[in-house]
Amino acid sequence: MIINYYGFRAIYLHEMDRFRRTLLQSLISPVLSTSLYFIVFGSVIGNYVQNIDGISYGSYIVPGLIMLTLLTQAISNTSFGIFFPKFNGSLYEILAAPISTFEMVLAFVGAGATKTLVIGVVILLTSNFFVEVSILHPLLMIFLLVLVAITFALFGFLIGLLSSNFEQMSIIPTLVITPMVFLGGSLYSLDMLPPFWQTVTYFNPVVYLINGLRFAFYGSSDFNIWISIGSMIFFLVACISVVAYVLKKGYTIKS
Amino acid sequence: MTQNLISINKLSKTYSNGLQALKDVSLDIKKGEIIAMLGPNGAGKTTLISIICGIVTPSSGEVNVDGFDIIKNYRETRSKIGLVPQELTLENFETVFNNVSYTRGLYGKAPNAQYVEKILKDLYLWDKKDDILRQLSGGMKRRVLIAKALSHEPSILFLDEPTAGVDVELRKDMWKVVERLRENGVTIILTTHYIEEAEAIADRVAVINHGEIIVVDQKKDLLSKMGRKKLRIDLHEKAEVIPESLMKYDLELSNNKLSITYSYDTQKQRTGITNLLQDLRDQGLKLKDLKTEESTLEKIFVTLVKENNDN
Numbered sequence: 001m002i003i004n005y006y007g008f009r010a011i012y013l014h015e016m017d018r019f020r021r022t023l024l025q026s027l028i029s030p031v032l033s034t035s036l037y038f039i040v041f042g043s044v045i046g047n048y049v050q051n052i053d054g055i056s057y058g059s060y061i062v063p064g065l066i067m068l069t070l071l072t073q074a075i076s077n078t079s080f081g082i083f084f085p086k087f088n089g090s091l092y093e094i095l096a097a098p099i100s101t102f103e104m105v106l107a108f109v110g111a112g113a114t115k116t117l118v119i120g121v122v123i124l125l126t127s128n129f130f131v132e133v134s135i136l137h138p139l140l141m142i143f144l145l146v147l148v149a150i151t152f153a154l155f156g157f158l159i160g161l162l163s164s165n166f167e168q169m170s171i172i173p174t175l176v177i178t179p180m181v182f183l184g185g186s187l188y189s190l191d192m193l194p195p196f197w198q199t200v201t202y203f204n205p206v207v208y209l210i211n212g213l214r215f216a217f218y219g220s221s222d223f224n225i226w227i228s229i230g231s232m233i234f235f236l237v238a239c240i241s242v243v244a245y246v247l248k249k250g251y252t253i254k255s
Numbered sequence: 256m257t258q259n260l261i262s263i264n265k266l267s268k269t270y271s272n273g274l275q276a277l278k279d280v281s282l283d284i285k286k287g288e289i290i291a292m293l294g295p296n297g298a299g300k301t302t303l304i305s306i307i308c309g310i311v312t313p314s315s316g317e318v319n320v321d322g323f324d325i326i327k328n329y330r331e332t333r334s335k336i337g338l339v340p341q342e343l344t345l346e347n348f349e350t351v352f353n354n355v356s357y358t359r360g361l362y363g364k365a366p367n368a369q370y371v372e373k374i375l376k377d378l379y380l381w382d383k384k385d386d387i388l389r390q391l392s393g394g395m396k397r398r399v400l401i402a403k404a405l406s407h408e409p410s411i412l413f414l415d416e417p418t419a420g421v422d423v424e425l426r427k428d429m430w431k432v433v434e435r436l437r438e439n440g441v442t443i444i445l446t447t448h449y450i451e452e453a454e455a456i457a458d459r460v461a462v463i464n465h466g467e468i469i470v471v472d473q474k475k476d477l478l479s480k481m482g483r484k485k486l487r488i489d490l491h492e493k494a495e496v497i498p499e500s501l502m503k504y505d506l507e508l509s510n511n512k513l514s515i516t517y518s519y520d521t522q523k524q525r526t527g528i529t530n531l532l533q534d535l536r537d538q539g540l541k542l543k544d545l546k547t548e549e550s551t552l553e554k555i556f557v558t559l560v561k562e563n564n565d566n
Contacts, residue, residue: 021348
């Protein structure tokens, strides 16, 4: 057995089946919350905000809201995927199976990224009901969505690996990611901030992700697109390195 | 000569908290045999199994399964092994059928609904195939764990306390399953607290204490080598003390003074029974009844562990 295709397939389908079983929580919930954002920010507040870079406010916030959903869903789906078998003890069968660490991570992250992309597409379709959305660079948008889904699914996998209880697992998405997305220009342009806060925002990596996606949609960004792509690839490589190190050490899953 | 399927050579494990769970353990397990590993809690049984299965990393030593190293050739070794863990660790929200099929896939086997159906029928689980795992009783969950361990047609099966917490009927059912597996050539390594279980189904017994194997032998040989017999002699009338002339027999007088127990070694050429009975008659003690009782594996196990602890 050079590669364990059926082992990879088993984990991938098992995770996708969890998505199906929890469809209400996995799909309906993000769609509902994003719809509420569009109603409150896009329709109500948006009517009082002038166009940004020639884009209506409702349309302007679409990439930011997609990114918010993508990041939180990628992290929560994959962190839960690996944490749950660790929590209930059923992880033993993955550790005892003839499957490599790489195949295992690929299956969990692949399933997490797939779920995230499904949700991302649904959010994109939902946003069309509320505002006018145009996609100037569709291939770039797909590339960025896939890259972000994979990178943050891997980040979620890392959180799930390192967490020893449910509280720890929710700390980073709730206390780190969500504030970073909101403060990363998801609902406003960086030009609208005072110079000091603009400088502070440059240290928020999510800013580059949101701007990259906004560029794919409308050709408008606070940064060069290559800075956005470069920062995403840097974060992906960092996640791969840390996950590889943690798994090699067997931390929290193998004595 | 029978082929060794598993060779464990000087295996040691020290956990990060400093606990030395295994100390230079060496053991060969032959193809097709059932070996029971007995030992008190914390003796190192589960650690040993976990290392062979790939769940725990050894500190030193090596293990070969069918000629393959468990670390370098982990795909070959793990695909041959099925594991029934001690704890009832199952995904609670899946159906029995899907969960057993999932394990088959993990071990690199193509989906095979007919084979999964056969296992579930063999383990009397077929009528539960669509039930959600959390709805099952503890005994049923235990059967599901066995079904999962067999789902990829392993040639080696590790049963870590397989009948812990199950009722007598289910325990006997499981013994039948184990017997059928043995007939199909599956090598079985069993850890158990129920010595009766080892006595009923094992070919060989290994006793582990404080991370070391203190005895490993054929069950029959162990019983005959270490087993002692007791002769209980019931008396017609009370004997207040053991007479001086009978002291050499190391007799035990019961609390009610109405019976005497004599322990003897069946392996010895002379058991001393004839002389004892003659001496009892000479002392004027009238015999009412005679009974013999053989040492069980449990008594041997307790003696071995006690001696090991004392040392």
